[in-house]
Amino acid sequence: MPVEICVSGQTLTARLSGDIDHHTALAMRTDIDRAVRDTPVTLLILDFSAVTFMDSSGIGLVMGRYKLINGLGGECRIADPPAYIARVMKLAGLDRLCRIVSLARIPHREEAENNADN
């Protein structure tokens, strides 16, 4: 499964894994969008800790999810991207749309603790 969804309170965490490119991005987008529409939440966390590669298709993926959750009045965070992927994100200015955080240190404590179970 390229996307694992975990809902806890008002937080939906989408754990992405593997390579994010034009070939894989569409299925990830569909999975995340379905989950967000089924379960309205105020915080969407895109967990990048298990992502092994990302090109500009991943930038489009994050921007699109940011727009979706923002349109629903919520916020978006990017969690734990590998260093090289964080560079691609910063190059695109994604960190201005979605704060890059570490799941261990996310301000919403309960959610973070629940998420630690996966």
Place this chain on the structure above:
Amino acid sequence: MPIIKKNCINEMKLCFAAVSENEAFARACVSSFLSQLDPLVSELAELKTAVSEAVTNSIVHGYRNISGGTVLLQMRLYADRRVYIKIRDKGCGIEDISKAMQPLFTTAPEEERAGLGFSVMESFTDSLRVKSSSGHGTVLVMEKILQEKDDGSIESEFSDKSRRKHRTCTPLRK
């Protein structure tokens, strides 16, 4: 082929179908072929990303309305640790190259394309040349000189080890 092959220590040419499955295949080939020069983790990631951008552009834009197209990937390694990468398609071509290369310019916003492919290629290589003609296709040539292995630097994924010019693109605004 011309005689510019001086000091070329290895070369490969690969032609593959313009289908999205081959984006990962092209990256795997880049990794495998470059391993001879023992690149830094960061250099390998940069070149894989640049090639992924170029190949994806050929598949997504070049062959948008054309089926059965192929993409050519050619790589050369030089004794001075220079890597030469050429990616060619025979797709629709680019009408206005300088416009296409502007950060955030895309002809496919409805597909969630960010318009940052060229910016990524530029920042992750030392040079990028684009030739294209409408209706005939597009050729990209990227070059990058890899770090010497014995320069005493400790590899950190966090450090930008580039001793060459560093370019960034205009950040997105909210």
